[in-house]
Amino acid sequence: MNLFTDFGLRITKALEEIDVVREKRDSLDFARVAVEPPRDPAHGDVATNAAMVLSKPLGLNPRALGEIIAEKLKQDPEVADVNVAGPGFINIRLSVGYWQRLLKSIVTEGVNYGRSTVGAGRKVNVEYVSANPTGPMHVGHCRGAVVGDALANLLAFAGYDVTKEYYINDAGAQVGVLASSAYLRYREALGEEIGEIPAGLYPGDYLKPVGEALKEEFGTKLLAMPEEEWMPLVRDRAIAAMMDMIRSDLEALNVHHDIFFSERTLHAGNAGPILSAINDLTFKGHVYRGTLPPPKGQLPEDWEDREQTLFRSTEVGDDIDRPLIKSDGSYTYFAADVAYFKNKFDRGFSEMIYVLGADHGGYVKRLEAVCRAVSEGTAKLTVLLCQLVKLYRDGEPVKMSKRSGDFVTLRDVVDEVGRDSVRFMMLYRKSSEPLDFDFAKVTEQSKDNPVFYVQYAHARCASIFRQAEEAFPGITADVPAMAAAVEGISDSNEIQIIAKLAEYPRLIEQASLSQEPHRLAFYLYDLASTFHAHWNKGKDQTELRFVNDKNRESTLARLGLVHAVASVLKSGLTVTGTEAPSEMR
Structure with a gap:
């Protein structure tokens, strides 16, 4: 049950009962009518701009129209009060009975509460991480991995048909450097003194096991081969080893892709897929032969002062036209991008x-x-850019990892603070903003640590259920009885919790439509804060305690509220990819 969708329908019904609206209905844009929480909860439970956006086409004063709408809404038995504020905003206060009915719906739906159909089954491909297969994942990849994975989870929960994809950049020059670096470690494994790793090669110790594996498979055979023979053998095995490492790193972060797409497949069969994509663009009039002026500033690697095959990208929104074929006849990296998108x-x-x-x-x-x-x-494309993550320990920058050679690995971070802390904190700021990640702060057990505070709220719910089970054996298994008993919920503090729960379906839809999974992390923290605050009041006001060992009905009703909170916390944490623990130690 979505409170805001429900009241959107009620407001539409009230509007259509107004004569002047009914007369001009075909010329009115009801899509502009918003139903949302008021900025100040003291003003009411639901607010709408209906009078503001419809007054001009109706030829009415906004406030006057607001008063007419308000009178219609007051006839609704589940509306406690309606008032018109300012130039015409309509604030609605709901009856206790409405909140009780909403809570019953949440208890009944459980972790499926908030699940939406806004995506309408549309197929969406979310490609994220896509790190070059040249070493372990570093902390720079971490944020994109979490944001992409959480966004994909969010979209699926909102009704989209989601595919999570990883693009393996295994066709560029960097994999040749990887192979040369692995070959050097192979020589080292055979007992050769290799000295300092030459500039331009990957220096990390993570390639030592690859060298050992090559030794086990080939013995000394590779030494007798010319480079053009050993290069493809070493490259394939090095890429496979790196992808095994990357998959392991992603698994440690609870990131799972449906598809790992190899760039090399685009170059297979004389680059048939790329040629097909270029031919498709040519047929549509987007490819021509021409020259490019030298771009301002530093020249990009793919710029050449000659007539060449170009994508007419400036006619479809780009800054410059893009080359598709190099002077040696090979395809540019951009041409592979075109083929991959077409795929x-x-x-x-x-x-x-x-x-x-x-x-x-x-x-x-x-x-x-x-x-x-x-x-x-006909298609929609969105590019989300994740800003840098800076690592600190008690305010001091974290030094680089010896294992990687020159960066802090994702596994270093996960192993130290745990994947839940990493995932939640990577979402606790908008991805387009820089993020400071302090190892000390994300492991402390306090309100200042968002992931602890949210998970502790769920663990506290589980603790309340254990306490109730001790007082009334079997009570926690009877969810239908809880749903029926919530009619006993009427305290203003408890209503405040229900109101926060009521925001969840709207939050899911808005976060999915805006593609901003960080909104969910913020919401979960706010819900946890509201719940903890009410629990603390119960320490001084015994009548507010969730478990009353002398009153089974009161306990059953409040267990319904706790069940609802736990369900939304678990649902939201699952979407973010973090655990909903029953205990915190």
Whole structure:
């Protein structure tokens, strides 16, 4: 049950009972009518701008129209009061009976409360992480991994048909460097003194096991081979080892992809998929032969002063046209991007989301241009950029990892503070803003640590249920009885908790439509805070305690409230990818 959807329908019904509205109904845009919580809870439980947005086309004063709407709404038996504020905002206060009915619905729906159909089953592809397979994942990948995974979970909960995808960049020059680095470790495994790792190669110790594995498989055979022979053998095994490591790192973070897509498949069969994509763009009039002026500032690697095959991307929103084929006849990295997008579109995705690091800001316009050209404007593409994460320990910057060579690995962070702390804190700030991550703060057990505070609220709910079970054996198993008993809930503090729970379905829809999973983390903290505050009041006011060992009915009613809180906390934590513990030690 969505309170705001419900009252949207009630307000529409009230409007259609007004003569002047009924007469001009076809010319009115009801989509502009918003139903939301008032900015100040003291003003009411629900607010609407209906009078503000409909007054002009109706030729009425906004406040006068507001008064007419208010009179209609007052006839609703579940409306306790209606008032018109300012220039015409309508504030509605709900009856206790409405809150009780809403709570009963939440208890009955359990963890499915808030699940939405706003996505209407639309296919959406969320590509995130997509780190080069050249080593362990570092903390820079961590934020994109969490944001992408939580966003995919959120969209699925909101009714989208979601595919989580990882694009393996295994066709560029960097995998050649990886192979050379692994070959050096292979020589080391054979007993050769390799000295300091040469500049340009990957220095991390994580390649030592790859060298040992090559030794076990090939012995000394690779030493006798020319580079063009050993390179593909070493490259394939090094990439496979790196992807095993990356999958393990992602597993430690509770990140799971449905598809791992290899860039190399786009170059297979004389690059058939890329050629097909270029031919498709050519057929649609987006490819031509021409020259590019030198761009301002530092020249990009793919710029060449010659006539070449270009994507007419400026006609679909890009800053400059993009080269597709290099002077040596090979395809540019951008051409692979075009083929990859076309592959997704051909797989039936009407919406694609790319979660990238902040250093990929220059890719946004070109990817949007590809989307418009390939789909002819029928698909939607969103690029979410995740800003940097800075690591601290008690306010001091964290030093680099010896294992990685030159960065802090994702596994280092997860192993030290736990995946729940990492995941929740990576969501506790909008992804477009920089994030400071302090190891000390995310492990302290206090209100200042959001993940602890939220998980503790769920554990406290479980503790209340254990206490109730001791007083009344079997009571916690009877959810239907709890749902029926919530008619006994009427205290203003308890109503405040229900009101916070009522925001959840709207929050899910808004966060999914805006593609902002951080909103869910903020909401869970606010819900936990509201719940903890009420629990603390029970220490001084015995009548507010959730368990009354002398009154089974009172306990059953309040267990319904606790069950609702626990359900929403568990639901939200599951979407964020964190646990909902029954105990905190």
